Amino acid sequence: MKKLMIAGAVNGMLAVALGAFGAHGLKEKLSPEMLDVFKTGVQYHMYHALALLLVALAASKLGDDGVKWPGRLFMTGIVLFSGSLYVLSISDVKWLGAITPFGGVCFIAGWLLFAHAAYKKL
Template identity: 55%
Template sequence: MQTLIILGSIMMFLAVALGAFGAHALKRKLSADMIKIYETGVQYHLIHGLGLIIMGLLADRLEQTSLVLLAGWLLFAGIILFSGSLYVLSITGVRKLGAITPLGGVAFLAGWVTLLIAAL
């Protein structure tokens, strides 16, 4: 659906912008460990932003449109929780934020399983 394509496009824009910010503005300010954490956030952000666009394109082709939409929203939640927590953790150094990251991972997994169910 159009909403997922728009949301995916916005997520991709933000992922590229945040990746560039990390590469240029944060490289000299964060430790190598924190840069690695930040880069992991960007990597998952990019992959799942593309996933949103793909789901938007598939939504009209699969009979279970509502499941595809749910899958997309789960990926979006995963980006916010997983990548967002890694961004904040790497910049602030607050390790307790790492407790949020697995929730985002679960949202990613649930999104992909939901798409699988919609396709079956």
């Protein structure tokens, strides 16, 4: 699961970089409410970067089939959930808020499938 490990590491780096950008580059440009939206995106981005690393490490116990879909769903969730919050906070395009819940559903489904794989294999 080399790809998942790399995806987790790269997404962890992106979450840190975006967090720093938000704290230093956007603090004066965004309203406090939109800055909180951006921070929420960073927070869930980092959580699921770590989840990707966890899934990659669990591949040896759960097998590739047990971690493939959780990994895909976590990646999709990062793009939809965190990505929509980043763009929403910077652009103030309100309809992007309609995309965010689909990312949340991906996160939830990823965790459920990860738990199911653990239950089946361990």
